[in-house]
Amino acid sequence: MIPNARVPFWRNQRVLRGVAQVVVAAAVLFLLYVLWFNVTNNMRARGVRTDFNFLDQPFGVRIAGSDLSPSAPVRSALLNGIRNTFALAIVGLPLLTILGVIVGVGRLSTNWLVAKISSAYVEILRNLPPLLVVIFAFQAVILRLPPARNPITPFGWFVISNLEFHVPGFRAGDNYRPFMMVMLVAVLLGAFLWWWRTRVHERTGTPHHRWLWSLGTVALVGAIAYLILDRPLTITLPHLEGRVVDGGYRGLGAFFAVVGALAFYTSSHVAEIVRGSILAVPKGQSEAASALALSGFQRLRFVVLPQAMRIALPPIINQYLNYVKNTSLAIAVGFAEVTLVAFQAIGNGQPAPQVVVLLMGSYLVFSLVISFLVNLYNRHLRIVTR
Amino acid sequence: MRRARTLAFLAAVMLLAACTQAADTTTAPTTDTGPATTADTGTPTTADTGGATTTTAGTEPSGGGLLGEVQSRGSLLCGVNETVPGFGFLNADGTRSGFDIDYCRAVAAAVLGDPEAVEYVPLDAQQRFTALASGEIDVLIRNTTFTATRDGGEGATFLTTTFYDGQGMLVFTDSGITALEDLANTAICVLSGTTTELNLATRFADIPYTPLTFEDNGVLQPAFVSGQCDGWTSDKSQLAGVRSAFPADQGGPEALTILEETFSKEPLGPAVRDGDSQWAQVVDWVVNATILAEELGITSDNVDTFADTDNAEIRRLLGLEIESDDGTAVFDAGLGLEPGWAANVIASVGNYGEIFDRNVGPDTPLGLVRGVNDLWLNGGLLYSPPFR
Numbered sequence: 001m002i003p004n005a006r007v008p009f010w011r012n013q014r015v016l017r018g019v020a021q022v023v024v025a026a027a028v029l030f031l032l033y034v035l036w037f038n039v040t041n042n043m044r045a046r047g048v049r050t051d052f053n054f055l056d057q058p059f060g061v062r063i064a065g066s067d068l069s070p071s072a073p074v075r076s077a078l079l080n081g082i083r084n085t086f087a088l089a090i091v092g093l094p095l096l097t098i099l100g101v102i103v104g105v106g107r108l109s110t111n112w113l114v115a116k117i118s119s120a121y122v123e124i125l126r127n128l129p130p131l132l133v134v135i136f137a138f139q140a141v142i143l144r145l146p147p148a149r150n151p152i153t154p155f156g157w158f159v160i161s162n163l164e165f166h167v168p169g170f171r172a173g174d175n176y177r178p179f180m181m182v183m184l185v186a187v188l189l190g191a192f193l194w195w196w197r198t199r200v201h202e203r204t205g206t207p208h209h210r211w212l213w214s215l216g217t218v219a220l221v222g223a224i225a226y227l228i229l230d231r232p233l234t235i236t237l238p239h240l241e242g243r244v245v246d247g248g249y250r251g252l253g254a255f256f257a258v259v260g261a262l263a264f265y266t267s268s269h270v271a272e273i274v275r276g277s278i279l280a281v282p283k284g285q286s287e288a289a290s291a292l293a294l295s296g297f298q299r300l301r302f303v304v305l306p307q308a309m310r311i312a313l314p315p316i317i318n319q320y321l322n323y324v325k326n327t328s329l330a331i332a333v334g335f336a337e338v339t340l341v342a343f344q345a346i347g348n349g350q351p352a353p354q355v356v357v358l359l360m361g362s363y364l365v366f367s368l369v370i371s372f373l374v375n376l377y378n379r380h381l382r383i384v385t386r
Numbered sequence: 387m388r389r390a391r392t393l394a395f396l397a398a399v400m401l402l403a404a405c406t407q408a409a410d411t412t413t414a415p416t417t418d419t420g421p422a423t424t425a426d427t428g429t430p431t432t433a434d435t436g437g438a439t440t441t442t443a444g445t446e447p448s449g450g451g452l453l454g455e456v457q458s459r460g461s462l463l464c465g466v467n468e469t470v471p472g473f474g475f476l477n478a479d480g481t482r483s484g485f486d487i488d489y490c491r492a493v494a495a496a497v498l499g500d501p502e503a504v505e506y507v508p509l510d511a512q513q514r515f516t517a518l519a520s521g522e523i524d525v526l527i528r529n530t531t532f533t534a535t536r537d538g539g540e541g542a543t544f545l546t547t548t549f550y551d552g553q554g555m556l557v558f559t560d561s562g563i564t565a566l567e568d569l570a571n572t573a574i575c576v577l578s579g580t581t582t583e584l585n586l587a588t589r590f591a592d593i594p595y596t597p598l599t600f601e602d603n604g605v606l607q608p609a610f611v612s613g614q615c616d617g618w619t620s621d622k623s624q625l626a627g628v629r630s631a632f633p634a635d636q637g638g639p640e641a642l643t644i645l646e647e648t649f650s651k652e653p654l655g656p657a658v659r660d661g662d663s664q665w666a667q668v669v670d671w672v673v674n675a676t677i678l679a680e681e682l683g684i685t686s687d688n689v690d691t692f693a694d695t696d697n698a699e700i701r702r703l704l705g706l707e708i709e710s711d712d713g714t715a716v717f718d719a720g721l722g723l724e725p726g727w728a729a730n731v732i733a734s735v736g737n738y739g740e741i742f743d744r745n746v747g748p749d750t751p752l753g754l755v756r757g758v759n760d761l762w763l764n765g766g767l768l769y770s771p772p773f774r
Contacts, residue, residue: 046519046541047660061587064573064596070587139608147613148573149561162614163573163596243571253614254598334600334609340578344599347512347579349535 043353054350061344063336065252074345081341082362088259088327088337089366093320096263100270100316105300107275118271125268130261130326137261138333142253151240159238159245162253166238169249179225179232186221190214254335258327266323270316277312278304310381317374321367328363338362452658452665453497453722456524461503464490465523468508469603471627472746472754473529473549482506485745486527488735489548489656489673493525496672496727501734510602512579515540518659525669526657529621531581536657543666546673547655550758550767552648553585554622556629559643561616566593566647573598575606575615585650586619603628611636621652623746623754630751639751668721674770675728678703679737681761681770686736689729703773704729719773728773738768 009015040050059077060070066080106118125133143162146152151161159166194214201208226232238248281304289303328339336344342359346352456462466486467474474486491501507523518526519541529551530536532544555574557563570593576583578599586597598615600606607628610618618625622644629642656673658666679685682700684692692700701708702717705726716725735741742759746752760766 045661047539048519048541049539060584061599062595062597064598070584070591135605139605143608143612143614149613149616162612163598331601332605334578334598334605336599340599343512344578344583346516348584349533349539351539352516 039353043351048353049351050354052354054354057350059345060348063341064334065250065255065336074350077341077345078338078358078362081336081338084255084335084341085324085327085337085339085362085366088255088262088330088335089324089370092259092263092266092323092327093370095259096267096270096319096323097316099263099267100319101274101305103267103271104274105278107271108278122268122271125265126272128265130265131329131332133265134258134261134329135332138254138257141260142257145253149243151245153240156239157237159240159248164245164250164252165256166245166248166250168235168237169247170233171236171247173230173232173234175229175232179229182225182229183218183222186218186225189221190218193217252335254330254333257333258330258335258337262323262326262329266319266326269319269322273312273315273319274308277308280311281307306381310383313374313378313381317371317378320370320374324366324370325363452524452662453668456497456665460498461505462490462494462497462525463507463523464493464504465507465509465514465517465526465528466490467528468506470529470624471631472750472752473623473627474527475627476508483745485549485741486529488741488745489527490525492676492731492735492741493527493656493669493672495730495734496675496723497668499724499727499730501730510579511577512601515542518542518657521659524658524665529624529654530657531621532653532655532657533581541660542657543660544657545655545666545670546677547653547767548673549623549654551621551623551652551654553582553589553619553650553652554625554648555645556610556618556620556625557616557643557645559641563616564645566590566645566649569617570594572596572616573614574617574619575600575610576619577602577606580620581650581652582620589649621654622648623654623752626746626752626754630753664722668723671719671721672731674773675703675731676735676738676741677761677768677770678773679728679732680739680768681763684732684737685740686733689732699773704732 043050055075055078056073058071059068059074062068062070063077063080065084068076068080103118103121106114107122109115109118145160145162148161148163151159153159157168191214194210197208197210197213200206201210236247238245238250240246285303285307286299289299294302327337330337331340331343334340339359342355346355466482467484468476468482470484472484474482474484476482487506490504490506494504495501507517509517509523509526509528514526514528514530515536517523526542527548529549530544531551532547536542537544555566555569557569563569566589569590573596574586574590575598576586578601583597583599596615598609600609606618609615618628620628625644629639629644632639632642656669658669678699679689682697682703684700684704689704692704693706695701695706698708700706702719705716705724705728707714707716718725721727736744738761739756742754742756743749746754748755756764756766758767760768762769
C-alpha cells in the first residue's frame with residue numbers, strides 16, 4: 001500500500017457523506033416543491049386566490065373588546081387576535097403554575113384531607129376533555145351571572161355581569177409620563193440594590209434584607225414623586241350610566257371562562273409533574289434538612305423545591321405549550337383569540353390556505369418563544385459546577 | 387471553501403427543481419377527484435329503490451364531469467345545515483327535514499331517480515366553502531347567501547335563489563327594545579363567518595355595540611337566553627325558526643320578538659364548485675323545475691295525471707311524448723338527465739309552493755308568509771325561464 005495515495009473520491013468518506021446529504025436535501029426540497037406546486041396549481045384551477053394581498057383588505061366586522069373599526073385591514077384584526085391569545089397566555093400561565101405547585105405539594109401532604117382534596121382535584125380535572133371544561137366554565141359559571149342589562153355592583157367597586165367584569169383601575173393624570181419615568185428609574189434602582197445586598201450577603205454573611213431595601217426604595221421614591229407631581233395617577237371605580245360602564249378596567253366574561261377553565265385543567269397536569277419531581281429528590285436531602293432543624297416549610301422552600309423544580313421544568317414547558325395551543329378552544333365560547341379571528345376571516349371570504357398558514361405560524365412563534373424563555377430559566381437553574 | 391461548495395450544490399439543486407416545472411405542468415398531480423366520504427347519516431343510498439318512474443341503473447354516465455361522477459357513485463353529497471328549524475334540521479329521531487333538505491332530495495331525484503340517494507354532510511358556516519372547493523360535497527344547500535365575493539373568490543358558483551331572505555333582530559319581548567337604535571351599548575350575538583356578521587357591522591356603524599360571535603346556534607342560544615347579549619341577529623327566516631322552537635318553560639315563542647326592520651338582502655340558494663357548467667345547469671334547472679311546476683299547476687299529487695294533457699310545456703317538462711310529423715319523441719333539453727327527471731322531482735318533493743308550505747309555511751311552527759317568495763304572477767320574485 002502506498003502511504004500517500006489519494007483515496008478515490010467514490011470511496012472518500014467525506015465526499016460520500018456530502019453527496020448523501022445533498023441527495024437528501026434535494027429530495028426534501030423536491031417534495032416541498034411538488035407540494036407547493038400542487039397546492040397552488042389546484043387552487044388556481046379552482047379559482048381560489050394564492051396571494052397574501054387580502055391582508056390589506058378590510059376585515060369587515062368588529063371584534064368584541066377592541067376598538068377596531070370594521071374598515072380596519074385583515075392584518076390588524078389578526079394582530080388583535082394574536083394580542084388576545086397573548087393575554088390568555090400571560091394571565092393563565094402564572095396562574096396554572098401557582099395552582100399546579102400548590103396542588104402538587106398538597107398531594108404529598110401528611111394532612112389526610114389536604115391530600116385527598118388534591119388527589120380529587122387532579123383526578124377529576126385531568127380526566128376531562130379541555131373543551132368540556134371550557135364550555136362548562138362558560139355555560140355553567142359565567143352565564144349564570146346576572147345578565148348584562150342588570151349587573152351587580154359589589155361594594156360599589158366592581159360591576160359584574162355575564163358579559164363583562166369591571167374592576168377598579170388607574171386613570172392617567174397630567175404628569176403621568178414623568179411619573180412613569182421616575183418609577184422606571186426607581187425600579188431599576190431597586191433591582192440594583194437587590195443585586196448589591198445579595199452580593200454583600202454572599203461575601204460577609206450579614207442578613208441581606210433584599211425585600212426591605214429594594215421595595216422600600218421603590219415605595220419611597222414612588223410616594224415622593226406622587227406628591228410632587230400632584231397625583232399623576234388616580235384610581236377610578238367602574239360605575240354604571242344606563243347601559244354604559246365608565247371607568248375602571250374591563251374584561252369579557254368569555255375571557256375569564258377560558259383562562260379559568262384552561263388554567264385549572266392544565267394545573268392538574270402540572271401538579272402531577274410537581275409531585276413526581278418532589279418524589280424524585282433523594283429522601284436524604286429532606287432528612288438532612290430535618291437534621292439541621294429546618295421547619296417543614298423551610299425544608300420545602302430551601303431544600304426540596306429548588307431541586308424538584310430543576311427536574312420539573314422541562315415537562316412543565318410541555319404543559320405551557322399545551323395551554324397556549326388549547327387557548328384555541330376559546331372559539332367555542334366566542335372569545336376573539338387568533339383562531340376565532342382567522343376562521344372569521346375565512347368565513348367572510350378570505351382565502352383559507354393562506355389564513356391557516358398564518359394561523360399555524362402564529363402558534364409556532366408563541367410556542368418557540370415560550371420554550372426559549374423557559375429554557376433560559378432552565379439554564380439558570382442548572383447545577384453550577386465549579 | 388467548504389461553504390462555497392455547499393452553496394454551489396444548493397444552487398444546482400434549485401436549478402434542478404426549476405427544470406422539473408416544465409415537465410410537471412403536463413402531468414400536474416391532482417390532489418383529489420374522488421370526494422372524501424365524510425360523516426354520513428346512515429341514509430340509505432341505494433340508487434334503484436323508491437317509486438322512481440325511470441330506472442337509472444343503465445344510465446350512461448354523461449361525460450367526465452361531476453354529473454357522471456354522481457351517477458356512477460349512486461349518491462349525492464349534499465352540504466347542509468342541521469341546526470335551523472324549517473331549513474335544515476336534524477330531528478330527534480335522526481331524520482332530517484327542511485326547505486334545503488328538500489332541495490337536496492330534489493337534485494337526487496333528478497340525477498339519480500331516487501330522492502333518498504343523498505348523503506348529507508353537515509357543515510358549519512365557516513367550513514362550507516372549503517368543503518365545496520375541496521370536493522367534499524357535490525352541492526351546497528345550506529341557507530347560504532349569494533354575494534359577489536363568494537361567487538368570485540370562493541371557488542363557488544351560485545345558482546337560482548330558492549329563498550329571498552333578509553336580516554332581522556331577535557329580542558326578548560319584555561326587554562322594551564322596539565327598534566335597532568335601542569340596542570346601543572349592548573352586546574349582540576351573531577354567528578361568525580356569515581354575511582349577517584358583515585351586515586351587522588354596516589347597519590350598526592354609528593351605534594356602539596359589542597359583537598359576540600359564536601360558531602353555532604348551540605352555544606349562541608344559551609348566551610342569548612342568559613342575557614349576555616340583548617339582541618340576536620340572523621336571517622329573519624332563521625330567527626322565525628328559533629322563535630318557533632323556543633322552549634315553553636322559557637316563555638315559548640311569545641317571549642321573543644323579531645324587530646320590524648329588515649336590514650339586508652339575503653338571497654339564499656344552492657352553490658356548486660366553479661368550473662363544471664354541466665353540473666351547475668343541472669342543479670339550476672332542478673330549482674327552476676319546482677318553480678315552473680307551481681306555475682303550471684303541477685303538484686306531487688297530480689303529477690301522474692297529465693298523460694293526456696295538451697299543454698306542450700307540461701309535456702316537455704314531464705318528459706311526455708310529443709307528436710310531431712316524424713312520429714313521437716320525448717323532449718330533451720340536453721342537460722344530460724333522463725327524460726322525465728322533472729316528474730321525479732315533483733313526485734318526490736312537490737313544487738315550490740309545496741316545499742315552502744311543508745317546511746316554513748303558515749301551517750308550520752315558523753308560520754312564514756310567501757311575501758317576495760311567491761310566483762311572479764302573484765307579485766313575487768320567483769320566475770323560471772321557459773322550459774323549451
